[in-house]
Amino acid sequence: MSFMQFWAILRARRWVAIGTFVGVVVLAVVANLVLPKTFKAEATIVIDTKPDPVALMNMPTMSSATFVATQVDIMASDRVALRVIRELKLTENEAIREQWQKGGDTVGTIEQFLVDVLQKGLEVKPSRESNVVSLSYASPNPQFSAAVANAFAQSYIQTTLELRADPAQNLKRFFDTQVKGAREALEKAQERFSGFQREKGIIATDERLDVENARLTELSSQLTQLQAISAESTSRQTEAQGSRGDRIQEVLNNPLIASLKAELSRNEARLQELSQRLGDSHPQVVEAKASIAELRSKLDSETRRITGGVQISNTINKAREGQVRASLEAQRAKVLQMKEVRDEGVVLQREVENSQRIYDSLVARLSQTGLEAQNTQSYAAVLTSAVPPTIASSPRVLRNMLLAVVVGIWLAAVLVFVMELADRRVRRPVDVVTALGLPMLGVLPAANAKRPSKYRGGVLLPPALTAPADTTGR
Numbered sequence: 230m231s232f233m234q235f236w237a238i239l240r241a242r243r244w245v246a247i248g249t250f251v252g253v254v255v256l257a258v259v260a261n262l263v264l265p266k267t268f269k270a271e272a273t274i275v276i277d278t279k280p281d282p283v284a285l286m287n288m289p290t291m292s293s294a295t296f297v298a299t300q301v302d303i304m305a306s307d308r309v310a311l312r313v314i315r316e317l318k319l320t321e322n323e324a325i326r327e328q329w330q331k332g333g334d335t336v337g338t339i340e341q342f343l344v345d346v347l348q349k350g351l352e353v354k355p356s357r358e359s360n361v362v363s364l365s366y367a368s369p370n371p372q373f374s375a376a377v378a379n380a381f382a383q384s385y386i387q388t389t390l391e392l393r394a395d396p397a398q399n400l401k402r403f404f405d406t407q408v409k410g411a412r413e414a415l416e417k418a419q420e421r422f423s424g425f426q427r428e429k430g431i432i433a434t435d436e437r438l439d440v441e442n443a444r445l446t447e448l449s450s451q452l453t454q455l456q457a458i459s460a461e462s463t464s465r466q467t468e469a470q471g472s473r474g475d476r477i478q479e480v481l482n483n484p485l486i487a488s489l490k491a492e493l494s495r496n497e498a499r500l501q502e503l504s505q506r507l508g509d510s511h512p513q514v515v516e517a518k519a520s521i522a523e524l525r526s527k528l529d530s531e532t533r534r535i536t537g538g539v540q541i542s543n544t545i546n547k548a549r550e551g552q553v554r555a556s557l558e559a560q561r562a563k564v565l566q567m568k569e570v571r572d573e574g575v576v577l578q579r580e581v582e583n584s585q586r587i588y589d590s591l592v593a594r595l596s597q598t599g600l601e602a603q604n605t606q607s608y609a610a611v612l613t614s615a616v617p618p619t620i621a622s623s624p625r626v627l628r629n630m631l632l633a634v635v636v637g638i639w640l641a642a643v644l645v646f647v648m649e650l651a652d653r654r655v656r657r658p659v660d661v662v663t664a665l666g667l668p669m670l671g672v673l674p675a676a677n678a679k680r681p682s683k684y685r686g687g688v689l690l691p692p693a694l695t696a697p698a699d700t701t702g703r
Contacts, residue, residue, distance in 0.1 A: 238645060238646070242648060245641070245644060249640055252637075254637055256633070257629050257630055257632070261624050265369050266369060266621035266623070266624070267367045267621060268367065268368065268369065268370065268371035268374050268618045268620075268621055268622060269374060269618060270371065270374035270375035270379075270617060271364070271378060272363075272379055272381070272382045273362065273364070273611075274304075274609055274610065274611055274612060275609070275610055275612045276360040276608060297355050297362065300385075300389075300609065301355050301362060303385060303388060303389070304364060307348075309381060309384045309388050310347045310351075311340060313347060314343050314344070314347070316380050317376060317377070317380055319343050320340065320343070329343075347377065350366050350368055351366050364382055366378040366381065367623070371618050372617045374617070375615040378615035382611050382615075383611070386607045386609050386611070390607050393607075394602050397602035401595065404595040408592055412588060414587075414588075415581070415587075415588045418577070418580045418584045419581050419584075421580075422577040422578055422581050441560065441567055445557070445560045448556050448560050451553050452550065458550075459543070459549075463543055485531055489524055489527055489531065490528065492524055493528060496517060
């Protein structure tokens with residue numbers, strides 16, 4: 230269908246189209262007049278994600294978009310709506326109570342009824358590229374709309390504080406109990422450690438242990454030296470008690486022994502000389518032999534005395550070695566005992582230190598949770614407060630009228646087209662050619678036509694009045 234054909238149909242059924250269009254527009258006007266006016270008040274809230282000055286950490290633990298979406302859900306939650314109801318004292322309003330009772334749904338509470346009503350008129354819309362959230366409420370009363378919007382903003386902020394403060398309060402009570410237990414454990418550990426020090430007489434364990442270790446080292450060194458001396462004296466004693474006792478160092482280095490040996494050598498030489506010259510029975514020879522025997526007796530006596538001194542020295546060295554060994558063993562046992570005492574004291578001291586660290590960390594955490602519980606700074610703030618609107622947000626007269634015009638034109642066109650399909654008529658000569666596929670010989674003018682040569686209106690041409698056309702053009 231061409232535009233000219235459609236235009237012809239529209240002209241032919243213009244009263245239907247005009248009636249439809251006017252009816253739609255009139256309905257739109259009536260609707261704008263009949264529908265109650267609604268006023269929408271809007272408040273904006275900015276969500277700040279700066280680090281919390283108390284916890285020293287970013288409050289949102291998720292991405293910014295997710296965090297803002299979470300805040301939008303909180304704004305539209307029942308908890309915030311119930312706080313709005315309490316702040317505005319809506320349950321005390323008689324008109325609202327009558328509306329709730331007339332609604333027939335009195336099974337639920339009036340608070341739940343008001344929550345549903347408030348949530349229906351509430352609209353929360355976050356900004357796409359910022360942390361600003363617009364919170365609007367629509368109602369027939371502009372002052373009420375502004376009051377509810379502002380109440381929702383303030384209730385949301387108070388709810389965020391409660392969501393932070395309530396867990397902090399619970400943690401504070403928990404840490405209070407833990408701190409008391411840690412304090413008692415610390416006091417018991419300190420008491421055990423102090424009692425242990427009093428019982429063992431410990432003042433400075435490490436210093437005393439260092440002194441005793443030094444003494445143990447000194448005794449060990451003395452014992453080593455005495456063992457060497459004792460071994461040497463034992464060797465000399467063995468030589469002194471054997472057949473070579475006269476050859477030990479003490480005997481050889483003794484001046485009396487040396488003088489006796491020299492005198493003995495001279496007397497032996499003189500005896501040999503006298504024996505050769507006077508004979509063995511001469512009194513001088515006998516005297517010389519007696520002198521030699523006396524010298525040998527003195528030499529043996531002195532040698533036995535010196536070797537006896539070596540034995541006594543060896544005995545003394547053995548006794549000293551035994552004493553030092555006993556002192557070393559006693560010192561070693563003392564040091565081991567002190568180490569055991571120190572280890573036990575270290576265990577008790579570490580227990581005190583661990584209890585102290587646990588107590589300090591719990592006190593610090595308790596202090597932090599106490600500050601968090603008392604924190605009145607929210608990460609959300611009201612950017613702009615809602616004011617009573619002067620212009621109704623609905624119905625929108627201009628938009629509704631434009632929409633009525635568009636819908637009226639479209640509906641009129643559709644209705645005319647449907648009527649034409651139900652009752653098809655020839656509106657222009659070209660319709661005959663299109664419908665029959667034959668050339669047209671002529672057109673009968675309308676009865677009321679002023680100019681026969683001009684076609685006006687459509688005339689229904691029955692097939693009997695249409696002459697067959699010559700397809701050859703003759």
